[in-house]
Amino acid sequence: MDFVPIPSQTVGPYFHLGLTEKHSASCIASSTANGEHVWVTCRVFDGDGAPVDDAMIEVWQADSEGKYNHPDDLREKQSDPGCHGFGRLGTAADGSCQFETIKPGSVPGRAGVPQVPHLNLAVFARGLLNHLYTRLYFAGEPGNEKDPVLGLVPQERRGTLMAQPDPARSGHWCFDIHLCGAQ
Numbered sequence: 001m002d003f004v005p006i007p008s009q010t011v012g013p014y015f016h017l018g019l020t021e022k023h024s025a026s027c028i029a030s031s032t033a034n035g036e037h038v039w040v041t042c043r044v045f046d047g048d049g050a051p052v053d054d055a056m057i058e059v060w061q062a063d064s065e066g067k068y069n070h071p072d073d074l075r076e077k078q079s080d081p082g083c084h085g086f087g088r089l090g091t092a093a094d095g096s097c098q099f100e101t102i103k104p105g106s107v108p109g110r111a112g113v114p115q116v117p118h119l120n121l122a123v124f125a126r127g128l129l130n131h132l133y134t135r136l137y138f139a140g141e142p143g144n145e146k147d148p149v150l151g152l153v154p155q156e157r158r159g160t161l162m163a164q165p166d167p168a169r170s171g172h173w174c175f176d177i178h179l180c181g182a183q
Contacts (some may be wrong), residue, residue: 025087028059028101033082035064035102039172040136040163043096044125047180051095055125057177059087059099066105066114075108103138109148116143116150123177136163136175 029035040059044052062068062085067077069085079085089097106114119136137144139162144150150158160183166172176183 025084026089026097026099028061028085028087028099029063029080029083031082033063033102034080035083035105037100037102037171039098039100039169040119040175041096041098041166041172042091042121042136042175042177043094044091044123044177045095045179045183047178049178049181051091051093052125052179053091053093053095055091055095055123057089057091057097058122058124059101060120061085061101061118062104062107064102064105066107068107106143111148113146113148114143116141116147118147118149121177123179125179127179132179134177135161137161138173139164 029037031037042057044055044057046052060068060070061083062073063080063083065077065080067073067075067079069079069083073079083102087099087101089099091097101119104117104119106116109115117138121134121136123132123134125132135149137147137150144162150161153161160178163173163175166174
């Protein structure tokens with residue numbers, strides 16, 4: 001195998017090989033976690049609309065009560081031991097990866113305005129010298145229109161942050177990530 005970076009892989013194929021093969025975590029919340037169990041399929045596309053088969057997605061999220069399983073969440077309530085709050089996967093040939101999790105609860109926001117359920121994502125991909133951060137919101141979630149962070153996004157762009165329910169599979173959500181272009 002030749003591991004020489006090509007022009008579209010300025011960071012090389014090494015991060016994908018080193019971080020996803022040995023350290024994958026598709027189950028963010030186990031079957032014992034409280035809350036609504038869901039499966040989220042993320043798909044990554046390049047500027048031409050082609051699937052990116054060597055991207056990596058990291059997900060951080062709160063549990064069903066809005067508590068992060070992290071020492072920086074200093075609220076006194078205990079985090080749900082069934083919700084790890086973190087997942088990492090590389091994409092397959094079709095540019096997709098799937099996480100098993102729960103819909104998180106609302107988390108505190110500034111000035112006492114709660115943030116609606118969302119997942120925090122980091123995207124690593126060829127051609128990116130720095131990873132990208134984004135959020136995944138659930139389409140149709142009550143309160144989306146009042147979320148203080150989502151409210152910072154122009155109305156015409158908010159659809160790019162919405163996971164859509166999969167009509168063929170109950171409890172499954174689809175979220176497309178376009179690395180450039182109109183989407």
